[in-house]
Amino acid sequence: MYPWEACVRKVTPYVPGEQPFEESKIIKLNTNENPYPPSPEVMKAAECIKWKDMRLYPDYRARELVKAISLVHGVGEDMIFPGVGSDDVLSMIFMTFFGSSKPILFPDVSYSFYSVWAEVYKIPYEKVPVGEDFTINPEDYYRDNGGVVFPNPNAPTSLALEIGGVRDILEHNRDVICVVDEAYIDFGGTSALELLDEFPNLIVVRTFSKSKSLAGLRVGYAIAAPEIIKYLNDVKYSVNSYTLNTPSIEVGAAAMLSGKYYATQTEHVVLTREAAYPILAELGFETLKSSTNFLFTKHERLSGKEIYDGLRARGVYVRHFNAPRIDDYLRITIGSEYNMGFMYDVLRDIINGHDNA
Numbered sequence: 001m002y003p004w005e006a007c008v009r010k011v012t013p014y015v016p017g018e019q020p021f022e023e024s025k026i027i028k029l030n031t032n033e034n035p036y037p038p039s040p041e042v043m044k045a046a047e048c049i050k051w052k053d054m055r056l057y058p059d060y061r062a063r064e065l066v067k068a069i070s071l072v073h074g075v076g077e078d079m080i081f082p083g084v085g086s087d088d089v090l091s092m093i094f095m096t097f098f099g100s101s102k103p104i105l106f107p108d109v110s111y112s113f114y115s116v117w118a119e120v121y122k123i124p125y126e127k128v129p130v131g132e133d134f135t136i137n138p139e140d141y142y143r144d145n146g147g148v149v150f151p152n153p154n155a156p157t158s159l160a161l162e163i164g165g166v167r168d169i170l171e172h173n174r175d176v177i178c179v180v181d182e183a184y185i186d187f188g189g190t191s192a193l194e195l196l197d198e199f200p201n202l203i204v205v206r207t208f209s210k211s212k213s214l215a216g217l218r219v220g221y222a223i224a225a226p227e228i229i230k231y232l233n234d235v236k237y238s239v240n241s242y243t244l245n246t247p248s249i250e251v252g253a254a255a256m257l258s259g260k261y262y263a264t265q266t267e268h269v270v271l272t273r274e275a276a277y278p279i280l281a282e283l284g285f286e287t288l289k290s291s292t293n294f295l296f297t298k299h300e301r302l303s304g305k306e307i308y309d310g311l312r313a314r315g316v317y318v319r320h321f322n323a324p325r326i327d328d329y330l331r332i333t334i335g336s337e338y339n340m341g342f343m344y345d346v347l348r349d350i351i352n353g354h355d356n357a
């Protein structure tokens with residue numbers, strides 16, 4: 001060990017789902033990407049990018065994008081904080097607001113990045129166990145803390161907490177910043193945006209990566225009271241002012257303004273999701289009631305790892321978490337109907353192979 005290693009900011013890093021490097025025949029149902037392309041307006045905006053202008057720095061306020069977000073949500077431009085995916089937005093929120101010596105709270109079964117950021121920024125945290133049925137119980141958040149963050153709908157459980165439950169958590173945590181990560185809200189559940197007027201300590205976070213089919217562009221945003229946005233900007237401009245590049249700002253704005261296209265596309269994903277239940281049940285799976293673009297499911301006989309390995313060997317990638325409470329489960333992203341059909345066939349194969357062995 002080198003002497004300087006004693007002072008390194010050490011972390012156990014977040015492990016993203018696998019991304020195949022080259023164009024391959026892999027069926028990729030492991031990172032909750034959208035199976036369908038972005039809107040025609042997005043394609044058009046991408047074609048109209050003036051590459052000559054890339055000699056200039058981007059608009060550090062990303063006004064074109066902020067304006068589009070403000071228009072769609074009907075909130076002031078001073079209530080929007082855009083970022084390089086919602087991961088960037090969440091990381092800025094952790095850095096800006098979670099400076100208490102009291103622990104921040106988030107569910108034990110949840111987005112694994114939360115504990116990683118807490119460790120990077122040396123923020124004390126406590127994981128609040130979700131119920132046996134994986135639901136978030138608001139009463140577990142009635143306690144002294146340094147802040148609250150949870151996804152709604154939750155990942156990887158796919159479960160939505162009803163808006164009454166979200167309000168309940170907010171009502172009992174008025175003195176700290178409460179963050180609702182709405183990465184999957186377009187696929188189900190009720191947004192906490194309607195509670196913004198009532199709770200000036202609430203931050204709602206959204207992403208373009210799932211329902212807008214733009215995971216590769218890296219755009220996300222927070223909506224909150226202007227005082228909160230101001231604190232976020234002060235920190236952000238002090239770390240790196242020019243995070244969103246010009247193409248992301250322009251293409252992101254176009255995506256924001258193609259709501260109709262995305263509404264139809266989302267409906268399609270939801271229909272494919274609902275069609276999965278009887279098929280998976282027949283194969284012996286028990287699947288949680290999803291409000292997202294993925295399914296959280298476990299088999300009655302085979303272990304999560306066994307099925308994960310079997311699928312992988314046949315070119316179907318899903319997500320398996322080697323973590324307490326959930327290692328029997330698989331998280332399967334909703335893909336195109338064709339790819340889902342292929343996956344069901346492979347599952348049938350794996351299960352038959354196991355039962356006849």
Ligand SMILES: *Cc1c(COP(=O)(O)O)cnc(C)c1O
Binds near residue numbers: 209
């Ligand atoms: C996907 C996801 C994000 C991050 O999305 P970005 O691609 O960084 O915008 C944040 N929170 C949850 C719960 C997610 O599932």
